[in-house]
Amino acid sequence: xxxxxxxxxxxxxxxxxxxxxxxxxxxxxxxxxxxxxxxxxxxxxxxxxxxxxxxxxxxxxxxxxxxxxxxxxxxxxxxxxxxxxxxxxxxxxxxxxxxxxxxxxxxxxxxxxxxxxxxxxxxxxxxxxxxxxxxxxxxxxxxxxxxxxxxxxxxxxxxxxxxxxxxxxxxxxxxxxxxxxxxxxxxxxxxxxxxxxxxxxxxxxxxxxxxxxxxxxxxxxxxxxxxxxxxxxxxxxxxxxxxxxxxxxxxxxxxxxxxxxxxxxxxxxxxxxxxxxxxxxxxxxxxxxxxxxxxxxx
Amino acid sequence: xxxxxxxxxxxxxxxxxxxxxxxxxxxxxxxxxxxxxxxxxxxxxxxxxxxxxxxxxxxxxxxxxxxxxxxxxxxxxxxxxxxxxxxxxxxxxxxxxxxxxxxxxxxxxxxxxxxxxxxxxxxxxxxxxxxxxxxxxxxxxxxxxxxxxxxxxxxxxxxxxxxxxxxxxxxxxxxxxxxxxxxxxxxxxxxxxxxxxxxxxxxxxxxxxxxxxxxxxxxxxxxxxxxxxxxxxxxxxxxxxxxxxxxxxxxxxxxxxxxxxxxxxxxxxxxxxxxxxxxxxxxxxxxxxxxxxxxxxxxxxxxxxxxxxxxxxxxxxxxxxxxxxx
Numbered sequence: 339x340x341x342x343x344x345x346x347x348x349x350x351x352x353x354x355x356x357x358x359x360x361x362x363x364x365x366x367x368x369x370x371x372x373x374x375x376x377x378x379x380x381x382x383x384x385x386x387x388x389x390x391x392x393x394x395x396x397x398x399x400x401x402x403x404x405x406x407x408x409x410x411x412x413x414x415x416x417x418x419x420x421x422x423x424x425x426x427x428x429x430x431x432x433x434x435x436x437x438x439x440x441x442x443x444x445x446x447x448x449x450x451x452x453x454x455x456x457x458x459x460x461x462x463x464x465x466x467x468x469x470x471x472x473x474x475x476x477x478x479x480x481x482x483x484x485x486x487x488x489x490x491x492x493x494x495x496x497x498x499x500x501x502x503x504x505x506x507x508x509x510x511x512x513x514x515x516x517x518x519x520x521x522x523x524x525x526x527x528x529x530x531x532x533x534x535x536x537x538x539x540x541x542x543x544x545x546x547x548x549x550x551x552x553x554x555x556x557x558x559x560x561x562x563x564x565x566x567x568x569x570x571x572x573x574x575x576x577x578x579x580x581x582x583x584x585x586x587x588x589x590x591x592x593x594x595x596x597x598x599x600x601x602x603x604x605x606x607x608x609x610x611x612x613x614x615x616x617x618x619x620x621x622x623x624x625x626x627x628x629x630x631x632x633x634x635x636x
Numbered sequence: 637x638x639x640x641x642x643x644x645x646x647x648x649x650x651x652x653x654x655x656x657x658x659x660x661x662x663x664x665x666x667x668x669x670x671x672x673x674x675x676x677x678x679x680x681x682x683x684x685x686x687x688x689x690x691x692x693x694x695x696x697x698x699x700x701x702x703x704x705x706x707x708x709x710x711x712x713x714x715x716x717x718x719x720x721x722x723x724x725x726x727x728x729x730x731x732x733x734x735x736x737x738x739x740x741x742x743x744x745x746x747x748x749x750x751x752x753x754x755x756x757x758x759x760x761x762x763x764x765x766x767x768x769x770x771x772x773x774x775x776x777x778x779x780x781x782x783x784x785x786x787x788x789x790x791x792x793x794x795x796x797x798x799x800x801x802x803x804x805x806x807x808x809x810x811x812x813x814x815x816x817x818x819x820x821x822x823x824x825x826x827x828x829x830x831x832x833x834x835x836x837x838x839x840x841x842x843x844x845x846x847x848x849x850x851x852x853x854x855x856x857x858x859x860x861x862x863x864x865x866x867x868x869x870x871x872x873x874x875x876x877x878x879x880x881x882x883x884x885x886x887x888x889x890x891x892x893x894x895x896x897x898x899x900x901x902x903x904x905x906x907x908x909x910x911x912x913x914x915x916x917x918x919x920x921x922x923x924x925x926x927x928x929x930x931x932x933x934x935x936x937x938x939x940x941x942x943x944x945x946x947x948x949x950x951x952x953x954x955x956x957x958x959x960x961x962x
Contacts, residue, residue: 465699527740532735532741536728537724537726542758550745550746551745
């Protein structure tokens with residue numbers, strides 16, 4: 339009887355520790371110092387970006403420009419110095435995080451959603467539908483993405499909406515293909531067949547049995563894509579086709595700084611660091627998550 | 637002979653269309669009667685079409701494979717004529733299936749209890765609480781220790797034997813009339829195999845369902861089946877009651893299978909009998925008897941003509957010219 343009781347307690351303990359798969363992934367993720375640091379930096383950025391409106395007064399500290407303060411090197415009053423109009427670069431960089439994070443996250447989320455709908459339905463239903471959809475996606479991928487984005491922005495108009503739509507249009511095809519291949523792997527698992535044998539409907543099978551088992555790899559791709567979107571958005575702005583000056587978008591700030599690069603390099607360095615750091619963080623988190631989701635680490 | 641037939645399969649023909657316009661016949665004119673409350677075995681080696689037959693009974697064939705001819709009468713309904721939606725109501729509720737690999741037959745991201753509960757909620761309007769109680773009762777019926785605890789377990793936390801019990805619970809929870817078991821014990825070790833077979837027998841006597849047992853293991857057949865169908869290269873070559881088949885195997889293929897069973901009391905220095913050659917491929921099927929190239933009794937006639945399935949008495953059917961000529 340004591341043996342049986344002990345066994346039961348062992349099972350209980352084992353289950354309490356391992357029951358929730360999400361918790362398990364978080365446990366693995368926590369063990370990776372690089373990814374954890376990246377996550378903390380990113381969280382700090384989000385907090386700062388959201389809170390910046392309460393801490394700084396953009397209108398007096400930045401827009402209320404002071405020609406006397408123009409082109410100051412970094413100092414105690416202006417941490418990142420000031421630009422050609424006397425605007426504080428530090429505050430502009432912080433406000434810029436709002437644009438970059440918003441664009442990156444929104445476009446990735448929307449393109450992921452569209453990618454899942456297209457990719458999963460193609461993989462699940464197959465046949466002519468799959469072939470036609472995938473060839474449409476292929477033909478979009480054929481066009482160099484920067485070219486396509488520029489063309490779309492030219493049609494849709496510069497600014498936030500144009501940039502977001504252009505980014506979504508260029509990232510959906512890649513997403514659909516990735517999701518399709520991930521789903522194809524799962525569709526032929528026996529538990530999907532077992533679910534069909536129980537009389538489960540198509541919708542239930544996709545939502546309950548297929549997508550949850552694809553969630554990990556898809557999430558990793560989304561994080562990676564946020565980094566890509568932030569870079570692409572900055573590139574468009576740098577080329578003058580994205581967010582327009584005087585808005586403090588990082589790419590646009592770089593563009594402003596270009597003529598003064600030799601004399602005042604810090605004008606380009608700080609927004610540049612912001613762009614690199616943000617996309618690096620997303621990439622590192624994605625990497626960490628890939629490892630954490632690896633079943634061998636359970 | 638007065639027993640009630642639950643499922644009657646006649647002339648089932650399953651084909652795989654080829655790109656060049658031809659087709660490969662995978663299951664060729666199979667007739668199968670499954671009496672109510674009995675266990676029917678379908679035996680054959682890998683690739684002989686036994687799994688395909690089982691799948692067609694539930695209309696679970698992967699496209700582009702499809703049922704070209706034949707009728708599957710289940711009670712009053714002909715399953716081949718049903719729409720996909722109507723078929724969905726039959727699956728799980730009237731006919732359910734156990735798969736070969738308990739390791740992969742459960743969704744790794746849902747707890748086993750919820751998976752089984754879903755099978756109930758799919759077909760019946762009951763509250764979640766009531767469904768859960770039924771799942772736990774079913775878990776107890778299939779011999780899962782601590783069912784309340786296991787309800788919350790994920791598949792990877794359970795052993796192969798326990799997982800197969802969960803699969804059986806999932807297949808049995810709606811009390812289907814027919815349970816199709818596609819090599820349910822192949823992936824398990826022999827002690828667990830014996831437990832699972834005993835469980836299936838016990839569930840059959842308490843719930844009264846019919847079982848179609850797909851297997852390549854004659855030991856399993858001897859243990860659990862009432863009737864046996866031996867399949868070879870897409871057709872049934874011999875059909876008999878279990879005792880009749882084991883005492884009086886008539887088809888050379890069945891004879892070969894029997895001889896190939898290792899025996900505890902066999903001679904130590906004797907090499908185990910094997911049937912020479914391999915199964916002919918479906919794309920290159922011989923015109924005559926499909927077994928003739930491996931058969932030690934083969935004559936000229938076997939190569940030229942296809943033997944019919946003849947009744948040699950008491951419902952013992954054999955597809956061999958040796959029985960015809962008498």
